[in-house]
Amino acid sequence: MTDVKKIALVPGDGIGKEIVPVAWEVVKKATSLKLESKLFDLGADRYLRTGEVLPDEIKEELKSYNAVFLGALGDPRVKPGVLERGILLALRFEFDQFANLRPMKLYRKDLTPLKNLDQLDVMFFRENTEDLYIGAGGVLKKGTPDEVALQELVQTRKGVERIVRYAFDWAKTEGRKKVTLIDKSNVLTFAHDLWQRVFIEVAAEYPELIADHLLVDAAAMKMVLAPETLDVVVTTNMFGDILTDLGAAVCGGLGLAASGNINPEGLSMFEPVHGSAPDIADKNTANPLATVLAGSMMLTHLGDSDGAKKIDDAVYYVLNENEVTPDLGGSLTCTEVGKKLEAYLEGQR
DSSP: OOOEEEEEEEEESTTHHHHHHHHHHHHHHHOOSEEEEEEOOOSHHHHHHHSOSSOHHHHHHHTTOSEEEEEEOOOTTSOTTHHIIIIIIHHHHHTTOOEEEEEEEOSSGGGOSSTTOOOOEEEEEEEOSSBGGGOOEEEESTTSTTOEEEEOOBOOHHHHHHHHHHHHHHHHHTTOOEEEEEEOTTTOTTHHHHHHHHHHHHHTTOTTSEEEEEEHHHHHHHHHHOGGGOOEEEEOHHHHHHHHHHHHHHTTOGGGOEEEEEOTTSOEEEEESSOOOGGGTTTTOOOOHHHHHHHHHHHHHHTOHHHHHHHHHHHHHHHHTTOSOGGGTOOOOHHHHHHHHHHHHHHTO
16 A cells, blocks of 8 residues: 655644645645645734634644745734744654755856855755754843843754764765864854864764864854855754854745655754745735745655655756746746646656
């Protein structure tokens, strides 16, 4: 009997409701896997209607799924952070999605703001469940001149080692040459000394790979001046969050930035990096390509690398034919871009 992959579709808010259906049709067209999907009502509308963000019964139900395909979260009617922490971060932590994968890939050279950059293919591995994001801290004497705010940076050996090892394993499997650790160990002498020691220990097990190191400020400069010197990057939650948005800008913007939140032995989640863009919601002008590329990452995770490559090739095609939305210099609607991708895939069968 054919193994069925269960996918939870979570369009979320704003343009998420437009891009997820479009991207999902592309994914289905590209893959030979048998997929089963269910639409989950999570986001601002549910929260405003019921007061619920991520009910326990939904978390329990998601345990039987292979992946979550997420659109976007955020709504001007809801205080910032409620949906993002209550759904996105909650899913990352609940299902121990410790590896955040962010490709830094240039699909069309005229989209980069950098001079003389013709091609780029870097993979960032961002630790996804520790650091400042765990929410440990507090406020003393709030609202007074003596107010003190504390936010705790927490790193564990287990957390650091598994993301570092995951990056090295991926680099070896994919035939890459170099893994670069990005930290701030010259200042964060406790937390990032742990990263240094673990990185050196794990790197010794992969003699075929070059183990490199950059401080985060130097890394930010290198990403602008010479991003092609990077190959595979592993870094902390906070630095990964910031640097990968810089990486997206280098490659043409958030409209092409996809992300995978990975638990190799459990539920993983795939999403575009951009927000819900409520100002253009319901206008059918949203760019679906980041979500489509997240779908490609999802197929790779599910074991269909051929389907993933088909999606990647289709994205190359529509970009280089300029069959894209206005933000990328085209004139097509969100739906029309999806149809162009599907037509390309149909022709490749």
